Amino acid sequence: MELGLPLVIHDNYHLFVSAVALLLGFVLLYGLRSNLKTRRKSKEIWRKSSNNSGNDGLQLPETDGSTDVIIVGAGVAGAALACTLAKDGRRVHVIERDLTEPDRIVGELLQPGGYLKLIELGLQDCVDGIEAQQVFGYAIYMDGKNTKLSYPLEKFTSDISGRSFHNGRFIQQMREKAKTLPNLKMEQGTVTSLFEKDGIVNGVCYKTKDGQTLTAHAPLTIVCDGCFSNLRRSLCTPKVDVPSCFVGLVLENIDLPYANHGHVILADPSPILFYPISNTEVRCLVDVPGQKVPSISNGEMATYLKTVVAPQIPPELYTAFVAAVDKGNIRTMPNRSMPADPQPTPGALLMGDAFNMRHPLTGGGMTVALSDIVLLRDLLRPLKNLNDAPMLCHYLESFYTLRKPVSSTINTLAGALYKVFCASPDPARKEMRDACFDYLSLGGIYSEGPISLLSGLNPRPLVLFLHFFAVAIYGVGRLLIPFPTPKRLWLGARLISGASGIIFPIIKSEGVRPMFFPATVPAYYRSPGFSLEL
Secondary structure (H helix, E strand, C coil): CHHHHHHHHHHHHHHHHHHHHHHHHHHHHHHHHHCHHHHHHHHHHHHHHHHHHCCCCCCCCCCCCCCCEEEECCCHHHHHHHHHHHHCCCCEEEEECCCCCCCCCCCCEECHHHHHHHHHCCCHHHHCCCCCEEECEEEEEECCEEEEEECCCCCCCCCCCEEECCHHHHHHHHHHHHHCCCCEEEEEEEEEEEEEECCEEEEEEEEECCCCEEEEECCEEEECCCCCCCCHHHCECCCCEEEEEEEEEEEECCCCCCCCCEEEECCCCCCEEEEECCCCEEEEEEEEECCCCCCCCCCHHHHHHHHHHHHHCCHHHHHHHHHHHHHCCCEEEEEEEECCCECCECCEEECHHHCCECCHHHCCHHHHHHHHHHHHHHHHCCCCCCCCHHHHHHHHHHHHHHCHHHHHHHHHHHHHHHHHHCCCCCHHHHHHHHHHHHHHHCCCHHHHHHHHHHCCCCCCHHHHHHHHHHHHHHHHHHHHCCCCCHHHHHHHHHHHHHHHHHHHHHHHHHCHHHHHCHHHCHHHHHCCCCCCCC
16 A cells, blocks of 8 residues: 555656646736736836847936946855956955955755856856865665655766865865956955935945054945855844754765765754765765854763764764764854845845855755846846936836746745654644655655755746645655554644645745746836846
């Protein structure tokens, strides 16, 4: 009876897909019809503007300034954006608080979808010469079992894969590339505030390395100052959540059980990650729920890692893990999540972790940032200059809509997967966790769909929604076979309720309409030539 379960779930899965697809089709058709007039009007405005400007873009006044764009921050998002806009001919001024090589324990794994965006930006050589490791998928461990999930890379060349590396080395490569561009100025300084006049941001106030207070002016200021941003409150309504912290270690001269794969251990109370970051080093990230972690200075952290975490580590990695703890180079980092909630401001834009964060379990942050940069570059390319701030702000509202399907899919997956992968005393949550592991272990479409979402190769919100509830239905199906007792029926109902309680609040915070139906949002039509596939 149990052997037939995957076939039963497979049939129910496709019926479910068909029903939902039909419903979404009607809703989408209604939305498209209601926005038909808006679309025609926007296209007409674009045609008139293009004819008047003779530059295939909006007609904007000329500027006499020496800088087109100020970028605050030169991390992954800021450095990549600076290179991109400067290569497009923009005069870019980058102000970074600290230009020495960063030393972080996150931002070290770039998914294949993010690597494709890096290629699209012409920055793929920035992973050369830093001992970056190719990553071809994940291995997941739970209760003595394990399963390997490979990225669906069959249609790509051998160079296309994920990449893992030291975050600081990657950033320095992009900064050095940026410094070679003649129309890009990069300096060390701390931006203290945005320079605003009559409701329009036209530059920044900053302190230089030697303590001078200066102002810099440009028609567009893009804030990319990271997860600890002190400027985001001027441009959005931040709702930052800190569900857990990462404790970081480096294991040396050890081979992972599955070469060139990330390893996820579904431990108690929460997941543990391993992935290579150089030829001889493996990063270990131990997730600790909550905002407080055991003290490193008084030895509580080492005791916790040896007594609680180490016994759950695969035997192949146990000795190297304990040796890393004994070495003492233990780092911590709070894991923040923050849905994008922009307040469109003339003359300014938020990007990167300053704008939008998700739990780093799935390694999707750099993929979202690079995808946003590709989108922004394509939106700005037709514009001759950026000097009409209100018009530019109105036009770039489309950026917030067009980015939503990709960013929301990756954000929702990260938040939902973290909650599913955490251990819980609740029997329904435990069933969901077990069902997720076994569902992924089935292989075929059951693993290929979720891993294509995780990799950033197919970030479609509908695919995420369907697979998430397919896991829940699979879990309920296992409970009802061979005989649906009242206790099992109740547990199945609680499983579905729990699954809904995990994913729907995340979707609500991301925005149902822009996530699933971006074509029904009027701002979508302010940027002709773009289309999205859900």
